[in-house]
Amino acid sequence: MPQPSYNNLANPAQLPQPTPFHRWLVLLFVSLAMFGNYYVYDSLGPVLDLLQNDLGYSNKQTGFLISIYNIGAICALLIGGIIIDRYGTKRALLLFGSICLLGAIVTALSPRYEVMASGRLLLGLGSEPLIVAATTVLAKWFKGKELSFAFGINLSLSRLGSASADWSTSFASPLYTNWQDPLWLATAFAGISVTAAMLYWLQEKRCEGRFSLGIPEQTDKLKFKELFLFGQRYWFIVALCVVFYSTIFPFRTFAIMYFQEAHGLAREAAGMLNSMMMVSAIIATPLFGLLIDKVGKRGLFMTIGCVMMLPLFLAVTYLPAGEPVMVFGSAIPLTLLLIMLLLGCVFSLVPAAMWPSVAYTVDPRRLGTAYATMTLCQQFGWAIVPPVIGFLNDMNQASADNIAGYAPGMWFYTGLAVTGLIFALLLWRHENRGMAQPGTPTQTAAEHQHPG
Numbered sequence: 001m002p003q004p005s006y007n008n009l010a011n012p013a014q015l016p017q018p019t020p021f022h023r024w025l026v027l028l029f030v031s032l033a034m035f036g037n038y039y040v041y042d043s044l045g046p047v048l049d050l051l052q053n054d055l056g057y058s059n060k061q062t063g064f065l066i067s068i069y070n071i072g073a074i075c076a077l078l079i080g081g082i083i084i085d086r087y088g089t090k091r092a093l094l095l096f097g098s099i100c101l102l103g104a105i106v107t108a109l110s111p112r113y114e115v116m117a118s119g120r121l122l123l124g125l126g127s128e129p130l131i132v133a134a135t136t137v138l139a140k141w142f143k144g145k146e147l148s149f150a151f152g153i154n155l156s157l158s159r160l161g162s163a164s165a166d167w168s169t170s171f172a173s174p175l176y177t178n179w180q181d182p183l184w185l186a187t188a189f190a191g192i193s194v195t196a197a198m199l200y201w202l203q204e205k206r207c208e209g210r211f212s213l214g215i216p217e218q219t220d221k222l223k224f225k226e227l228f229l230f231g232q233r234y235w236f237i238v239a240l241c242v243v244f245y246s247t248i249f250p251f252r253t254f255a256i257m258y259f260q261e262a263h264g265l266a267r268e269a270a271g272m273l274n275s276m277m278m279v280s281a282i283i284a285t286p287l288f289g290l291l292i293d294k295v296g297k298r299g300l301f302m303t304i305g306c307v308m309m310l311p312l313f314l315a316v317t318y319l320p321a322g323e324p325v326m327v328f329g330s331a332i333p334l335t336l337l338l339i340m341l342l343l344g345c346v347f348s349l350v351p352a353a354m355w356p357s358v359a360y361t362v363d364p365r366r367l368g369t370a371y372a373t374m375t376l377c378q379q380f381g382w383a384i385v386p387p388v389i390g391f392l393n394d395m396n397q398a399s400a401d402n403i404a405g406y407a408p409g410m411w412f413y414t415g416l417a418v419t420g421l422i423f424a425l426l427l428w429r430h431e432n433r434g435m436a437q438p439g440t441p442t443q444t445a446a447e448h449q450h451p452g
Contacts, residue, residue, distance in 0.1 A: 018141060022207055026141045027150050029200040030134045031157040033097055036193030037127055038161030040104050041069065042253070043186035044120070046169050046271055049257045050179035055111050059398070063390025065120050066253050070383035072124025077376055080129030084136055090201040092133040097190075097197040099126030104190040108183035128379070130193070137200065152289070156282045161189070163278040166256070169271030170330065176267055230370065233430045234361050237354060238374050240302065240423040242381035244350055247416040248343070250385045251313070252277060254409075261400040263321050263336065272330040273340055280344025288352040298353040298360070299424070299431035305350035306421040312339050312346075313413040317406065350424075357427075388412065 018026075044065060051057045051065075084092040100123055107119030134154065142150040168175075168185060175181035252274065259270035292301055315335075322335030362370045389409045392398075398405030 018207060022203070023141050023150075026137065026200060026203055027153060029196045029203060030093075030137050031154050032196035033093060033130065033193045033200070034134055034154060034158040035161035035164075036189045036191070036196070037097070037100055037130055038158045039165045039189040040100060040123060040186045040193075041127060042162045042165035043104075043168070043183060043189075044107075045253045045256050045274065046165065046176070046267065047179050047182050048254065049260060050176070050182075052257075054179045055113075057113065059390035059393035060387060061113060061390070063250075063386035063388070065117060066250065066386035067383040068117050068120045069124035069127070070379045072121040073128040074124075074376060074379045074383070076125045076129045077132075077372065077379065080132055083129070084133050089133055089137045089140065090197075090204045093130065093137065094194070094197040094201055096126045096130035096133055097193045099123075100130060101187070101190040101194050102126075104183070104187040108180055108187055111179075128375075152286050155285065159278045159282050159285075163275040163282070164189075166271040166275035166278070169256070170268040170328075173268055230362055230373075233427065234358065234370065236423050236426045236430070237357055237361065238377050240306075240350075240420055240427065241354060241374055242377050243416050243420040243423065244306075244354070245378050246381035246385045247309070247413050247420065248347055249382055250389055251413055253386065254389060258406060259336070261398070262317075262403045262406050263333065264400075265332075266330075269330040269332055272327055273332050273336055276327070276332075276337060276340040277344040277347060280341045281347045284345050284348035285352060288348050292353050292356075297431065298357045299428035301353040302350055302357075303421070303424040303428045305346045305353070306417065306424040308342060308349070309346045309417045310414070310421060312343055313410045313417065315339055317410040385416070 048062050051062055052059070057065075080092075080096070083095070087095075103119045103122030103124075103126055105119070106122055107116050109115060109119070135151075138150050138154060165186070168182060172182065172185055175185055255274045256267070256270045259265045259273055260267060265273065288301075292298060295301075316339050319335050319339075321333035322337075323333070324331035325334050325337065326332075327337065358370050358374065389412065392409045392412060393405060396402075396405035396408050398409070
């Protein structure tokens with residue numbers, strides 16, 4: 001049965017607002033759900049070399065395991081909002097969390113490539129709508145009450161899930177004697193997501209009729225006829241979004257194996273090094289958000305971020321790794337550490353300026369379509385790049401015995417970074433011209449519907 005509208009509850013306006021205890025409990029449950037979700041997605045990176053060594057997968061095959069997630073996400077984004085609207089957030093959160101759990105189980109179940117690919121497809125079908133459902137939950141419980149802060153905490157804890165997947169090479173190192181055990185650990189983290197979704201269901205059920213939960217912002221829906229109403233500036237933002245995430249996320253997924261083979265790092269050190277990008281982003285994201293809110297000039301900050309990113313992939317390829325320094329018990333080369341910390345700053349700065357820019361660019365009545373289109377395009381780009389990198393690595397026989405074979409892939413990332421810089425410069429030029437900005441600088445749930 002569809003969930004009844006809150007408009008049908010008796011005298012909802014007369015009910016008190018949720019207490020801080022209830023709201024922060026909701027934030028805890030939703031953040032735990034997202035923590036497990038992000039962990040499961042990033043659990044593939046630390047086992048890529050094991051999939052190749054134990055199961056004989058090629059770089060191209062492992063690249064497709066990454067991108068098939070996005071194919072599932074593209075399909076799910078077209079219908080996920082409808083399901084959330086029709087059946088309510090508590091049902092949607094549990095449904096999509098359960099699909100993620102099923103995807104994690106199938107991924108770890110069998111060495112057959114087709115089975116593993118099916119698991120990653122299921123994960124894509126569940127993960128992106130789960131993010132939308134979690135965003136909708138927070139918009140409902142925190143609207144007008146620390147909404148921005150709640151979203152920031154949620155995003156930081158989500159990224160902590162990504163960092164934990166990298167740290168698993170250290171705290172769960174005995175599992176990395178084979179490809180399967182680390183994926184079963186990821187399945188356990190997916191179980192945390194489902195458990196948190198169940199706890200949220202109970203929490204909302206308890207509070208219905210006792211508190212005024214309000215009516216959340218309408219979930220983003222894609223209205224194709226409105227695409228022709230968006231101006232050039234909007235499409236520059238979309239293009240930057242596609243190129244930026246298509247560069248960052250594939251690099252991050254392949255990075256652990258790259259650090260092992262190209263720089264001779266142990267798995268634990270490679271995982272710790274990869275996590276430094278997320279650690280940097282967790283710290284820098286709220287700081288950059290405050291700075292950009294205060295200063296404005298989003299086009300300038302996007303350009304600065306793209307300029308910072310431009311040399312990093314070539315630096316990680318050609319610069320000496322540097323003397324090792326101890327980071328949480330792992331010996332990490334200093335140069336590589338600084339590069340990953342800078343990449344984390346870029347990962348904070350560009351999105352902090354990019355996503356809110358849409359609200360200043362399009363008519364507020366079309367924000368839902370604008371953000372849904374941007375997210376959908378992002379998934380298409382994100383799906384294409386990993387198989388390309390895998391193909392380049394295979395074609396050039398990249399391995400620990402042929403480190404130079406990784407260079408073409410790094411040049412490809414750099415080419416994407418150059419393309420992103422071009423779009424950022426176009427946006428900055430529009431900003432300097434003082435173009436009319438029909439949208440209002442409002443904080444909306446849609447601003448936070450992205451994986452980064």
